[in-house]
Amino acid sequence: MSGFTGTGRALDAVRAKIAALETGGRGDPASLSFGEVSVDRCFPGGRGLPLHRWHELGGEGIEAETAAAPAAFVALLARPLLKAGPAVWIARRDDLHPPGLAGLGFPAGGLIEVWVRDEAQALAAAEDALGASGVGAVIVEAQACDLTAGRRLQLACEKGRATGFLIARRPFGGGAPGTAGGSAAATRWSIASAPSQPAAGRPGLGAPRWRASLERCRGGRPGAWLFESPGAYSNTEIQDDAHPLRLVADLGDRQLAPAQPARPAIPFPVGGDAIARRRA
């Protein structure tokens, strides 16, 4: 018995040492809880999304180029962080539509948008923004981030106490976003839109849903979940304490559903209730 507790203590000590190494010696790994134990426990210390780090998110298929689902997901992830300061969104393309962010409850009126010319400028601007004081979140759309650039972003995060989100997005007509080899990101996610579930009797689309799979997590373990944004596209006041993403299902260890479900998987509705029409 005593031997067992001794082993436990030794293990705890080793874990603490590893955690110290991974946080670069800093004591307080700040984090943002998702409000769900089943999600939070996959992250270091079981406390939720680590802050003052940077996170990489991407999509697959056409999303690798349009990056709409990752952008929407990032907007919701970053929303609670904006109490500390405004967000900076750095991109090479100017197709971000702030009214869409506003629909997700993101304070788009205070967002600072930066339109850069190339990859190098995007990463340099992101590093600058992360290192500045008073920034709540930095969102950068870039094709790839190699280890050196990633490490620089991480150092900037630690200096400026900001949280970064890198949306892996390939340039128009270019190759796939290269995440070759390792990455200095704290977490890496793959985001895809998921079919919404309208409330019974309500016409139209339900609250937007995303299938988020945590592919890599420093000091944590991977996971996959189905999230929903219950407050999206409504006039209701945003509740500050609740996380904007609500867990719908834990896709956990199960095999992820394929990106393209077999054709007859869901009966295709023609006319009827599902296609609702709202005439002005």
Add this chain to the structure above:
Amino acid sequence: METSRGTRRLAAVDRSAAALGLFAGQKAADALAYVPNLATAEAEPEADAQALLALVDWCVRFSPAAAPDPPDGLFLDITGLAHLWGGEAALVADFRRRLARNDLPVACGVADTAGAAWALARHGDGASLCPPGRQGEVLDHLPPSALRISEAACAQLERLGLRRIGEVRRLPRSQLARRFGLELITRLDQAMGEAPEALAFRRPANPWFDRLALAEPISTPDDLARVCGDIVERLCARLTAEGQGARRFELAYHRVDGRPQTVEVGLAVGAREASRITRLFLPRLEQVDPGFGVEQVTLAAFEVDTLSARQAALASEPAAGGGVEIAPLVDRLANRLGAERVWTSQAVESHVPERAVARRAPFSPEPPARWDPARPRPIRLFRRPEPIEATAPVPDDPPVQFRWRGQLHRVRLAEGPERIAEEWWKAPIGAVSAAHVRDYYRVEDQAGARFWIFRSGLYEAGAAAKWWLHGLFG
């Protein structure tokens, strides 16, 4: 040479021609008869005007208030500046020496009023200083043409035997005004300092201006950076002492060949921290071509405003300060990438999605308009809607499937239509057409991807409906 009233006349003569007895305004035929090998060139009034403006710009090294006086003169307001050169005489000497080095002959006059200075420059000995308050005595000996009056009035005065301003001044004012009009009286009063005169300065007189004269011309990048830091520190010390901050700084390196090289930085919020402003300048200095050397540096601050009040407001609400504490970051990015590449979006009251967003400079006041969150808008809006092949069996229904970028999407759920018509009041009424009406649908495909598609135009039997994809919800 110029053509006036059908006659070719000499517009200007150079020194050697003047020595031969030629003068401006002489008939070209007469002049060629006197000097058969006269070298003539066509007069270029526009080029002369431009050269004058360039000279006025150059004069900013002496005073920030310089006004052109076409066709061939300029005014410099040197009030309170002479001590920088050690007196007005030294200033004039320096001015003449620098222009002489560029082979520009110049005549100057210094007086309390612009009118008296003009008279002294044109009719004095070329470097006359009028002691303060004594322009009357000086002007009395000059001819009436020194008063900037029309040629006709001048000729009439001479015909009456009035050859000195002093003689004109002794006449009763009412008779002068009746005989020669108000112009003569006004000009006389302006020269004496009894009537105000407005000069159109090339740039507004700016009290936030500093200059640094260098003992020797500099040209190395390190030196340029050092003097930049020095002069920014000087001006910022003044700004700090008076509780002011500026939003724009213009640094000019004056080269020995007289061509100023200017660099400019803009700030999102007024500032006066010397180190921060210098850091914004430093990457720009590589654009400066020092040529044969820079002998003087000037720095001007614009959009100067009280800064202390704003900072007091900041301290009282540290968290919700509108994000002004990240102004240094915005300045760095805007100066590195270009001011048009860093912006904040604001809502515009328009239903047309492309027009619902306008860009404004960060930290500028936000308009009261808001985007309605209950109207779903995509997170990615394509600049140009992309055509899709849609299958819509019922005319006014959303499509059951569509093909976009070669991929087939089966519509699982749809919402709409939201009809958005063009803003007919913004275009000529003839250009308004029902074909510009768009019926927007928010659709979700089997995989869960959400799209914003629209059908353009109203339904017409027989004509195929045109469908477009305008954005993605993600």
